[in-house]
Amino acid sequence: MIGRLIGGLEKRGIFEDVSIILLGDHGMVGTCDKKLIFLDDLSPWIKIPHDWVQSTTPLLAIRPPDGISTSEVVAKMNEGLSSGKVENGNYLKIFLKEDLPGRLHYSASYRIPPVIGMLEEGYKVELKRTKRNECGGAHGYDNKFFSMRTIFIAHGPQFERGRKVPSFENVEIYNLIASILKLDGAPNNGSASFPGSILLSSA
Structure with a gap:
């Protein structure tokens, strides 16, 4: 499904213009x-x-x-x-x-x-x-266990190619997406400063 999505974007010549985030909700042991x-x-x-x-x-x-x-x-x-x-x-x-x-x-x-x-x-x-x-x-064990962590992979004009970012909690994703879409998000448990640590400064 992901390959089909990327292939379709490439075929249309817009892959580099679209932000894509691949995110798991939990790990597994x-x-x-x-x-x-x-x-x-x-x-x-x-x-x-x-x-x-x-x-x-x-x-x-x-x-x-x-x-x-x-x-x-x-x-x-x-x-x-x-x-x-x-x-x-x-x-x-x-x-x-x-x-x-x-x-x-x-x-x-x-x-x-x-x-x-x-x-x-x-x-x-x-x-x-x-x-x-x-x-x-x-899954569902104590989230302090490394095995309970999951993936975060992002692509798009707001993300630096090849960059690795430190681990973070999934509650931060909401503000990241709101920032990409230039929306004022609702109050949430993420930090307002997080998007600035992930996105390119020009975003």
Whole structure:
């Protein structure tokens, strides 16, 4: 599809006049059975009914029913995981959502379950042991992991040919596009100065 787009622009003689940005929304990391953590293995400390679990991998999300202490759920799960008796337990850390690292911006919405488990890169949570053999990939792990980064490739009259730019957060893209289109963008989480660090000064 990208080749067809570029070929069509070249055929029309306007490829050098058009700004194109290729951007991924996330990275990807391999996951395999040897990196599994089973919630049923926590049963000596706490039983996690399967209907409490809203997602397992790459982010464990648990919503206990009303009347269940979420702090107690977090404490008992972490006790089991750090006991040395749960396979791969040290690769999962449980948080109350309000105690998650602030850089994640993942606590303000009521839609986010109150108990969140963060996995180390490439590890998976499953409810119970099965004979299924699965080895694939996933995304959505902590964005501090290099594997969760993605691509940014740009071409056009506002971009210097062959230049490599330092890593940046995807929230910066909005202001970059608004600047190219000479639009006044809506308020957003990007920085107003970012386009100037990427675009040619004549843009």
